[in-house]
Amino acid sequence: MLTKSEGLQLYRSLLLIRLTEEAIRSHYHLDEMKTPVHLGIGQEAIPVGVCHCLPKNAVTFGTYRNHALYLALTQETDRFFAELFGKETGLGRGKAGSMHLCAPGQGLMATSAVVATTIPLAVGAALAHAYRKESTPVAVFFGDGAMEEGVFWESLNFASLRSLNILFVCEDNGLAIHTGASDRRGFSSAVRSVQGFRCKTASADGSDLSAVIRATERLRAEMAQSKQPGFLHLTYLRFLEHVGINEDFAVGYRDSPSPEERIARDPVARFTAQLLALGCAQGELDEMRTGVEAQVECSLNRARDARLPADEALYEDLLI
Amino acid sequence: MLTKSEGLQLYRSLLLIRLTEEAIRSHYHLDEMKTPVHLGIGQEAIPVGVCHCLPKNAVTFGTYRNHALYLALTQETDRFFAELFGKETGLGRGKAGSMHLCAPGQGLMATSAVVATTIPLAVGAALAHAYRKESTPVAVFFGDGAMEEGVFWESLNFASLRSLNILFVCEDNGLAIHTGASDRRGFSSAVRSVQGFRCKTASADGSDLSAVIRATERLRAEMAQSKQPGFLHLTYLRFLEHVGINEDFAVGYRDSPSPEERIARDPVARFTAQLLALGCAQGELDEMRTGVEAQVECSLNRARDARLPADEALYEDLLI
Amino acid sequence: MTTARTYRDALAFAAAKEMDADPSVFVFGLDVPDHKRIFGSTKGLVEKFGIDRCFGTPLSEDAMTGVAIGAALSGLRPVHVHIRADFLLLGMNQIANVMSSLRYMSGGSLRLPLVIRAIIGRGWGQGAQHSKSLHGVFGHFPGLKVGLPTSPQDAYSMLRAAIRDENPVILLEHRWLYDIEGPVDENHLPLLEGPVVVRPGNALTVACTSWMTIEALKAAEVLAKHGVELEIVDIRTVAPLDETVVADSVAKTGHCIVADYDWLYSGFSAELAARISHRCFGSLRCPIERIGFAQVPCPTTRPLENLFYPSAVHIIRVAERMLGLPMIDLNHETFYSYEERFKGPF
């Protein structure tokens, strides 16, 4: 069970992600953030929950849908927004944009715009830890579509072969852009599809932060005991279009969620209810929201005011 | 149960493969066949048995270890040897060599020297049949090492998704060159590793022709009923080195088989015993051997006498 | 019959035409049948020909490339579509080890009539992994045909020709060309069009690929005001390459810029420059200049992206230098950008 203070801290993380994404939504039309954005509204509980269960020195990898993961790990928004604005002060000096964020100092080693490509990198990091006889765990986050890429299976095979300490986190929104799972999968259950390998598996409702934490903790315990990698399957609802800032339920490729479903699949709403049940006061939560709003607002303004990289930067950062 | 005449026909096939490979072994040192050879001694019963269960119009794909498959399908040795000798009359006008044999007229569409690469091609052929609403089955033969390549999993996923009529035949000799399965596999059972996909599976002792036929027939029946692809796992002993004509048990990366094991894993010896039990006379078998020997000898001589491609051939056969 | 069409419509129209004529033609790839229809370039196909002939796939570029080959070997004519050329790198083994050599290795007994369509070019800060062109890389491997249609007519004729071709053909389409409108003669012979002079001139030959043709036309417009007439050759089919049109032009102008939409290093610009340097040794009055991407991965941020991509301005500046002209004041010229893409008519 979570303590109240843990709960509040997690809540802040969820909120930071949500409000950051909402800030992007409201400022994007100004065309100052010249980078495609894959937003994480609905996805928040997955990185927040999983990273909560990892030690501070854990190493993570993600995809182009990486805002939630970055924020969950760092709570940082200055360099984040600066990157989205393409500024010199951004995480990648503006060269990365939204899709390639990384923050090696905080353990986020790499993210990538080519589906599934960071999965073997994560395995390589896990191998490095085994090589140095370190216990540092690795977690790699990827969408359900990534399981269709051969490199996922190659990576799973190698991690299972070498008994690596790596958690494969499948963030399953049932969609690859606009294509549903039934048009892409030759298997009926993601979890069962990997169970032929020497790995441990678990699944949970990825919209429910507590469920994510429970599943992750259980899986990590099994991994530790068996010395096998883990595969964590978490479902969630992608509230927005694949890339961009709008809802697109009306377009027709999927059903619009009912009002109940909207709440059930909203990690912030669900966790708020749990916190209130835990005895937190609404005022406490509101106060936290005000603080987060201020952080986001302030970072956004700083990012806007920051300077763009100078021309010379074009040829910098290539080779050492 | 096989009839005697079927049995004799199958025996001829096994023998043709064996004696062809032995002929290569005895002539290779003359350095006239300037192509690397991956011989199929020990493997014979797999293509012979599987192809026996397929209709004449079946389409097949294989690997660089393709002699047994080619011979099982065609019973032809003239163009085969000509290819190994690099002659104009060879299957690929000498451009293919041993590793890239194909005979589209007899259904062998392609083989390849890059592990696992013909697997998706076979899936494409199966898709073409489904597209044209034809029932033509496809079988693709590959080594156990191919299962480690991502493209195997991508292909299995797509075939399962589209319910294609394709038989994946894993020829498992437990080796990839000199590396044993336990150094390569993150799974404990090849068959179980694929069972998460919507496909049917079967396995058998690939050294035992009758067992191969029984397993193939049963699997094909299940495939027909379920409209699912099939995965057939067949084990065998590679008697020779990975590439080349020699035994290499002495080298040390694997144990030398006992005399009993040698017989148990020799498809020709095992099937001979079964035929004798079925009431065939040794004389009949000996006579057949004489005929096959003559065929091989004759093809070999023809190939030797054939002419090499002319210089102009270098730029031919590229684009139409 | 000639109609005004956008490039994207021309692509969809060409596919429909060939699918109509030949039931063995089908179009597939990630997101091909979704409501966005690959920026509209597969519009109408699923309605007209059904999901069996226009379908999506799992995310499995390697296997799907092999599937296209296998289907082609089986007598079909697949058109495999990719929303970014970068993803083709996942299918590189099938492309360079299998597709390019299967017919040759079979001594001519196999045929692989298949088309790969992939989109190249610039989006909204697409960055390093969504910006590759790769035509030089594909052309490097014998056994593949590689084309870059520029005008709507090219898009129409070249896609039709590619589908009818008995060989593997890779077509790369620049995203910014999609909006261009131009006359499309639907009876125009389907041909993998080779190099063509799209603007005659006498001062300097600019040999271009894809979007660079548009930039070169813009450069020519500016330079013409100053009495300098560029001759612009659009290469269109880069492999197999027939450089004769460029050589003839250089024989006349004595000056040559190769403006390629790719990195220079061992790219198509290197091949063409090496060939023209050889063939026009006597007529070149100064060294051939090459213009292409900056030799770094594509950065996301706009100011660096603007430096990364070659443009009309680069062409003007290089032309001035080669011809010994004073620098033109470009302050009052408008150049293309994401927001101000050329829309046509071509």
Place this chain on the structure above:
Amino acid sequence: MTTARTYRDALAFAAAKEMDADPSVFVFGLDVPDHKRIFGSTKGLVEKFGIDRCFGTPLSEDAMTGVAIGAALSGLRPVHVHIRADFLLLGMNQIANVMSSLRYMSGGSLRLPLVIRAIIGRGWGQGAQHSKSLHGVFGHFPGLKVGLPTSPQDAYSMLRAAIRDENPVILLEHRWLYDIEGPVDENHLPLLEGPVVVRPGNALTVACTSWMTIEALKAAEVLAKHGVELEIVDIRTVAPLDETVVADSVAKTGHCIVADYDWLYSGFSAELAARISHRCFGSLRCPIERIGFAQVPCPTTRPLENLFYPSAVHIIRVAERMLGLPMIDLNHETFYSYEERFKGPF
């Protein structure tokens, strides 16, 4: 200390040296620790450093390339070995979409010190899928270093330098060089050696990669008997490329052949020819000639294979044409073949 070593020994020795010096260096890849030891080039490593630092892998080139990147990001220095360069095409997405651009995209905060070693070149009728070189293709993507060591000393120094380099380095080793013996100074500075004049001459510059250097030396030996002195430059590091040594040589000789061990089309030969044509515009007395693979997949049968591969004979014939010499009778000369590979000393 200078010892005579074969190229293969020099490779194994260099790896051992670096593994000794730095525990973060490890060597892995398919069949790396088996008894054949990648044609002997990983000999002794597993005995000395154990299976944790010299290990085999499953057949998963795509993932294993990513594993190398991930390990490098984590502070190790992987050396990933491939018995054929063709198999690297399976890892092309990781190489060209990830490895080449990760550091750049991170604004310099990531570093990827990793080495890929792959064998190129001719075997016993290896055919179309075991014969690619790919250095031009790799060099095309900014962010990668690409080298082709020719002598045992190069093999030693360049592999050591590659392992110490903070960037991804791809080294391509020709199979026929493995038997060559030559002096190896083990204290020679580990350097990704650039172009070097391996034979001085005045008549014509031959710029070569890898095995073509050996063929060019043979051609020079033959031509020298007829009073023609070739100057031979071994490029060694093709990316990043510094063409100065070649340009200086051409300034002297006025003639240039680029002899590359690859297809010509958009290959390294195109890049070098384009640069030298540009830089030596005034000093070239006739067009640069390029020599490389025939523009078809590599055929298996020997007579066609002999036509496919460039050789000393090609170099001699082209040199004769360029210099306006009569054709030399080559009947009594012996050239290299599978059976008569050059063994050294270098």
